[in-house]
Amino acid sequence: MPDQNMSAFIPGKDATPAHTAAYCGILTALAMIFSYVEALIPVHFGIPGIKLGLANLVVLSGLYYLRPGMVLMISAARIVLTGLLFGNGVSILYSLAGGMLSYAVMMITLLAGGFSPAGVSVAGGVSHNIGQLLVAAIVLQTPVLIRYLPVLLAAGTVAGLLMGMLTMRVMRALHIPY
Amino acid sequence: MQFLTRRDRFLIAAVLGCAAVLAVWFYILPFMMPPSGNDDLVCVTIDGESYGTWPLSEDHEEDIDTPYGHNHLTIRDGSAQMTEADCPDGLCMHQGRISRPGEMIVCLPHRVIAEVISRDGTSQGYDSISQ
Numbered sequence: 001m002p003d004q005n006m007s008a009f010i011p012g013k014d015a016t017p018a019h020t021a022a023y024c025g026i027l028t029a030l031a032m033i034f035s036y037v038e039a040l041i042p043v044h045f046g047i048p049g050i051k052l053g054l055a056n057l058v059v060l061s062g063l064y065y066l067r068p069g070m071v072l073m074i075s076a077a078r079i080v081l082t083g084l085l086f087g088n089g090v091s092i093l094y095s096l097a098g099g100m101l102s103y104a105v106m107m108i109t110l111l112a113g114g115f116s117p118a119g120v121s122v123a124g125g126v127s128h129n130i131g132q133l134l135v136a137a138i139v140l141q142t143p144v145l146i147r148y149l150p151v152l153l154a155a156g157t158v159a160g161l162l163m164g165m166l167t168m169r170v171m172r173a174l175h176i177p178y
Numbered sequence: 179m180q181f182l183t184r185r186d187r188f189l190i191a192a193v194l195g196c197a198a199v200l201a202v203w204f205y206i207l208p209f210m211m212p213p214s215g216n217d218d219l220v221c222v223t224i225d226g227e228s229y230g231t232w233p234l235s236e237d238h239e240e241d242i243d244t245p246y247g248h249n250h251l252t253i254r255d256g257s258a259q260m261t262e263a264d265c266p267d268g269l270c271m272h273q274g275r276i277s278r279p280g281e282m283i284v285c286l287p288h289r290v291i292a293e294v295i296s297r298d299g300t301s302q303g304y305d306s307i308s309q
Binding site: 109114122142153157165 | 181182183184185189190193194198200201204205225226266273280282284286287289291293
């Protein structure tokens, strides 16, 4: 069980809808702040889509102590809201494709068992980049973008590993079991 | 890294292995082809439709206006570069100069791709001219 002080607020199976909505709202806000902070880092790698994925800290840790539906809602709300605030319509499409594929793959690796949160995070980071690349290839109607795949696979692995290590530290501090 | 389980390690190795194989295929092999000299072209596509093709050997300035926004492509000294873009992130300008067949600049918000192709279209895995 998570930390005593914390677990009192986590909505369980018998939580009221208002309780669940409020808790999801708090975590969505936190994930949005992570997205914003990440956007402030002025580092460009020359290829669109290479980033740390700070907001995944909320989603990844959420998979271990929240109901799966809540995590999905938080992730989708975070992407749409940050897209409306800081991005444009097309960027929401890319992020949503990456976010939803990454959620599904992280869920599968978690259920498969045998992976640490860092391993789940790597699977999420890599699938996020694959999802974005697929949508970009469909929107731009060209397969040449696939040449970015090796870079995006490596970048997703590194970013996923770093975020996984960070998330494991946070989860240990909050006494979230994994 | 002792917190990584065996499955974690296997997953990381598998992904990086795939990336390495694809990198050799996409990045190393094109460089081993015989150089095609100054015969390379820059091909610009918008939304997958061909917009224009210019030789890298001639200096050229091109305004690319799409329904999504404005870009400016500069060809100088045998390489091409996106020198202006009115998109919010300006990532295409950060992608630098391209001069070798297979290299490209992508502007996702404006759906513009500038790609270097050789005149015979054979120095890469894809036949870009036929697309």
